[in-house]
Amino acid sequence: xxxxxxxxRAVLGSAPVEALPTAPDxxxxxxxxxxxxxxxxxxRHFDAFGCIFDAAALGQYLGGEDPENAPERPLTLHVNPAxxxxxxxLEWRIAASGRSIEVRSTIAGSSAFVRVANLHMHCKTFPxxxxxxxxxxxxxxAATSTLQPVPGSYPRRALLPAGGTRGWASSALLGVGGGVxxxxxxxxxxxxxxxxxxxxxxxxAMRRGHAATRRRPLxxxxxxxxxxxxxxxxxxxxxLRADPLGHAPAASVPIAIAIPCGPRxxxxxxxxxxxxxxxxxxxxxxxxxxxxxxAAIDRRRLPAGVEVVPEExxxxxxxxxxxxxxxxxxxxxxxxxxxxxLREATLGPAPATLVADADTxxxxxxxxxxxxxxxxxxxxxxxxxxxxxxxRLLGSSRPxxxxxxxxxxxxxxxxxxxLQFGTSADSFAREALRFLEAARFGIESACSEYxxxxxxxxxxxxxxxxxxxxxxxxxxRSDVDWTAPADAIVAAxxxxxxxxxxxxxxxxxxxxxx
Numbered sequence: 001x002x003x004x005x006x007x008x009r010a011v012l013g014s015a016p017v018e019a020l021p022t023a024p025d026x027x028x029x030x031x032x033x034x035x036x037x038x039x040x041x042x043x044r045h046f047d048a049f050g051c052i053f054d055a056a057a058l059g060q061y062l063g064g065e066d067p068e069n070a071p072e073r074p075l076t077l078h079v080n081p082a083x084x085x086x087x088x089x090l091e092w093r094i095a096a097s098g099r100s101i102e103v104r105s106t107i108a109g110s111s112a113f114v115r116v117a118n119l120h121m122h123c124k125t126f127p128x129x130x131x132x133x134x135x136x137x138x139x140x141x142a143a144t145s146t147l148q149p150v151p152g153s154y155p156r157r158a159l160l161p162a163g164g165t166r167g168w169a170s171s172a173l174l175g176v177g178g179g180v181x182x183x184x185x186x187x188x189x190x191x192x193x194x195x196x197x198x199x200x201x202x203x204x205a206m207r208r209g210h211a212a213t214r215r216r217p218l219x220x221x222x223x224x225x226x227x228x229x230x231x232x233x234x235x236x237x238x239x240l241r242a243d244p245l246g247h248a249p250a251a252s253v254p255i256a257i258a259i260p261c262g263p264r265x266x267x268x269x270x271x272x273x274x275x276x277x278x279x280x281x282x283x284x285x286x287x288x289x290x291x292x293x294x295a296a297i298d299r300r301r302l303p304a305g306v307e308v309v310p311e312e313x314x315x316x317x318x319x320x321x322x323x324x325x326x327x328x329x330x331x332x333x334x335x336x337x338x339x340x341x342l343r344e345a346t347l348g349p350a351p352a353t354l355v356a357d358a359d360t361x362x363x364x365x366x367x368x369x370x371x372x373x374x375x376x377x378x379x380x381x382x383x384x385x386x387x388x389x390x391x392r393l394l395g396s397s398r399p400x401x402x403x404x405x406x407x408x409x410x411x412x413x414x415x416x417x418x419l420q421f422g423t424s425a426d427s428f429a430r431e432a433l434r435f436l437e438a439a440r441f442g443i444e445s446a447c448s449e450y451x452x453x454x455x456x457x458x459x460x461x462x463x464x465x466x467x468x469x470x471x472x473x474x475x476x477r478s479d480v481d482w483t484a485p486a487d488a489i490v491a492a493x494x495x496x497x498x499x500x501x502x503x504x505x506x507x508x509x510x511x512x513x514x
Contacts, residue, residue, distance in 0.1 A: 008038060019045075020045065021052050022055050023052060024043060024046045028085055029084045038084075051114060052114055055120060056080055057079075057080040057083035057085055058087055058103070059120035060080050062137075062140050063123040088464075089105060089463050091105075092144050093141065094137060094141065095113075106463075241468060241469060242364075242469045242471045243501075245370045245373060245466055248370035248371070249370055251281075251367075251369035252282075253282070253369070254282060255284060257277065257287040258287075258345065258356075259273060259357070260357070261290065261358040263292055263296065265359050266297050269297050270301040271361055273486070275361040279363075280354060281365050282369065285348075287305065287306045288306075289302075290311055292310075314340050314343055315339055319432045327441050338449035339435070342432070342435075345413075346417040346428055347423075351415070352369050352414065353411070354409065354411050355411075357408045357504070359504055360408040360409055360502055360503070361489075361502065363500050363502060372463075373465075374411050375411060377409065378468065378469070379405075379470055381406065382402065382404050383451075386404075386406070387451075389447045390451060394455060400455070400458065403467070408504050413464075416453070417453065420456055435447065435452070472502045473503050475496075476505065
């Protein structure tokens with residue numbers, strides 16, 4: 001019990017106490033939140049005041065939390081999970097008078113801008129809004145739409161009270177003023193220990209005979225390159241939750257599953273399909289394995305209802321011919337599988353599709369989608385050719401985060417992809433050709449479907465992103481009896497890796513290890 005709860009009880013009780021409005025009407029409140037008796041009180045007196053008051057969420061989003069209380073968290077774009085308003089669903093601006101902040105809801109149709117009467121100064125470092133500090137506010141307001149890291153340029157020490165610098169050094173380690181800012185509010189999970197993982201986002205082995213291009217590990221903190229890719233992955237596990245929507249209601253729409261399968265992965269496909277089905281908390285709209293050689297898949301071992309279709313039934317002949325012309329033969333199957341995943345999610349039967357590589361088994365369920373929010377699996381490996389490909393395809397001014405979406409599986413929403421690929425097979429084929437034309441296949445790994453989806457989501461609806469830790473491991477194929485029933489294979493991997501959410505076995509890594 002605290003003073004805030006006591007005041008709420010007074011508002012709901014018979015005491016002569018009323019709540020100040022924190023939203024103009026109910027359309028501003030999270031559509032996927034748990035309703036409470038306070039909902040009516042949040043909007044009751046808006047007509048009388050003509051403005052809204054910030055209880056905590058708006059100030060925390062614009063300026064962050066108190067570094068004394070949360071030294072491990074970034075100071076900007078913090079999303080308060082207890083708030084009935086999602087600040088990522090607001091459009092922000094400085095009022096024409098230059099003396100106040102205004103917001104309007106992006107989920108409430110054509111709602112007008114509303115003045116914010118106060119900002120909860122949770123970070124203890126908000127300067128007053130005046131001509132000399134407008135650039136400070138403008139920078140943070142711009143960050144609410146671009147999600148770019150905010151430079152730490154405001155005079156922190158001058159704004160802090162004497163002796164109030166404890167915690168700032170720790171905050172700076174996580175890149176305050178140039179560090180990681182997640183679309184879902186980058187939050188640490190102190191109760192979850194750092195777990196060592198086996199190569200979940202390590203450097204991919206490249207095939208012999210080609211110039212290898214190493215992925216550049218992201219430096220989450222200054223000088224953290226010394227940690228190595230595995231150490232930085234463990235740090236990311238500390239910062240991101242594995243299931244950030246685990247507390248939220250499951251998706252009210254069904255989720256489809258699509259698994260492309262090359263010749264080297266046919267023995268893994270039945271277990272991969274079963275694992276994907278069990279990893280979806282919502283209803284499953286259908287499962288398709290799109291195979292280069294459908295006859296090679298043992299359908300007797302597949303879960304009931306799984307459909308196997310040939311690659312040529314999904315990929316337009318013109319697109320397949322373009323891949324054959326532009327892509328080295330040994331990489332053509334890899335590129336075709338990328339296009340399979342994009343097409344299945346763009347033109348599939350469900351609003352959202354969980355796509356997964358056939359060599360990746362999902363070991364534990366996640367709440368992939370809740371209302372407008374979705375999980376995006378993030379890794380610390382940033383491969384610069386992928387970003388260069390996206391710059392040519394989407395434009396170099398696109399918003400970006402210093403993280404990668406290449407995690408061997410992702411949930412992809414149809415409406416996001418249709419902004420790029422259209423709604424028909426013909427429009428998808430045209431855009432698929434553009435996707436190929438923008439790639440430079442003279443290097444080993446020239447494009448990524450996962451990176452493209454992450455960029456499209458960040459560009460279209462950044463407030464829908466909830467970054468999640470992959471919690472992934474790798475394993476050797478020789479350690480598994482692939483003739484065993486699929487459920488036995490999945491159960492054995494779960495027992496072997498009790499903390500992992502996915503397990504991958506890449507043929508190319510084992511080939512080079514031999």
